[in-house]
Amino acid sequence: xxxxxxxxxxxxxxxxxxxxxxxxxxxxxxxxxxxxxxxxxxxxxxxxxxxxxxxxxxxxxxxxxxxxxxxxxxxxxxxxxxxxxxxxxxxxxxxxxxxxxxxxxxxxxx
Amino acid sequence: xxxxxxxxxxxxxxxxxxxxxxxxxxxxxxxxxxxxxxxxxxxxxxxxxxxxxxxxxxxxxxxxxxxxxxxxxxxxxxxxxxxxxxxxxxxxxxxxxxxxxxxxxxxxxxxxx
Numbered sequence: 731x732x733x734x735x736x737x738x739x740x741x742x743x744x745x746x747x748x749x750x751x752x753x754x755x756x757x758x759x760x761x762x763x764x765x766x767x768x769x770x771x772x773x774x775x776x777x778x779x780x781x782x783x784x785x786x787x788x789x790x791x792x793x794x795x796x797x798x799x800x801x802x803x804x805x806x807x808x809x810x811x812x813x814x815x816x817x818x819x820x821x822x823x824x825x826x827x828x829x830x831x832x833x834x835x836x837x838x839x840x
Numbered sequence: 841x842x843x844x845x846x847x848x849x850x851x852x853x854x855x856x857x858x859x860x861x862x863x864x865x866x867x868x869x870x871x872x873x874x875x876x877x878x879x880x881x882x883x884x885x886x887x888x889x890x891x892x893x894x895x896x897x898x899x900x901x902x903x904x905x906x907x908x909x910x911x912x913x914x915x916x917x918x919x920x921x922x923x924x925x926x927x928x929x930x931x932x933x934x935x936x937x938x939x940x941x942x943x944x945x946x947x948x949x950x951x952x953x
Contacts, residue, residue, distance in 0.1 A: 734883075763940065772927065772943040773884070788940065820883050827872055827933030829941060831883030 732756055734832035736821050742838045743811040751806040751835050753821030761824045762804040763788070764796065766817040767834075773820060779804055811839045844928045849948045852922075858915040860947050862928030865909040872933045873904060873911045874941070877924040884927065884943075887913065918951045925949075 737752045755762065760781045765773040765788075775788030777796040785796050793815060795807040804823075808815060816839045822829040845863040852858040864873065874889040888895055888902045890911075895902045901914040915922055927946040 765943075772945050773941075775940055775942070778940055818881065822883075827874060827889060827931060828886040829876075829884075830886065833883050834881070 734821055734823050734830050736819075736832035736835050738835060739833070740836045742840065743808070744840055745811060745813060747811050749808050749811070751808070751819055751821075751837075753804045753806065753832060754802050755804075755821075755823040755830070756802065757823060757825070757830070758801060759823035759825045759830075760801070761829075762798065763822045763824075763829065764794070764804070764806045765820045765822065766790065766815075767820065768817050776806065776819075808837075813839045815839050843942075844930055844944055846926075846928055846944065846947045848945065849950070851950050851952055852915075852918045854920060854951055854953050855917055858918040858922065858949055858951070860913040860915075860926050860928075860949060861910065862913070863910045864928070864930045867908050867930050868932075870932055871930050873902065873908075874929040874931060875900070875902065875913045876927045876929065876943075877922075878927070878946070879921075879924040887926075889933070918949075920951050920953065923949060923951045 734755045763778040764776040767773045774790050779785045779798040819835045821832045872889050872891050875887040876884040878884045888900050890902045904911045925946040925948050927943050929941050
């Protein structure tokens, strides 16, 4: 049981490039979420999903797309990277209220 | 979800109890209190949650006041590894919002030798 896994751990992008951050969970959780955390700040919700095929926007969705084709996977796509998207990205899953977080992806956009 | 207020930082001596307060004066009757912690840039870790009764698990105890407007997370014997940012979150459990949590700035707990 690996819990929540995220890849890659680190990524450097140039402005305008696109990429996909991967998130997978093996706990059969219905709910999955993406957060970003800027230095010295709390987590902010980007997008979340309440089940396969269902997604919704969080607090800071602009510049990001998500889809949920399976229960296990919830990838986050950066459409055209900007320096303002430099952050640490955390994926989480939950069945009820308590969320389980992955180790994070540290993204730098130059 | 109800808003929470936490002190920005606290210190605690190693081996002593760490008592972290949280104010949630606008909490609704169906909202739970959740606590998470984040150790140095790792992903947040769930600690404990409760509705109105006090709760205890292997990591901590949660004391919720009778009017439910505040709570205290207690780490009974703090160690250096408990140094982290602690987040108090109030949210409804068991519904379609289970994937959403509003994280504030939390309390930075520093355990000192």
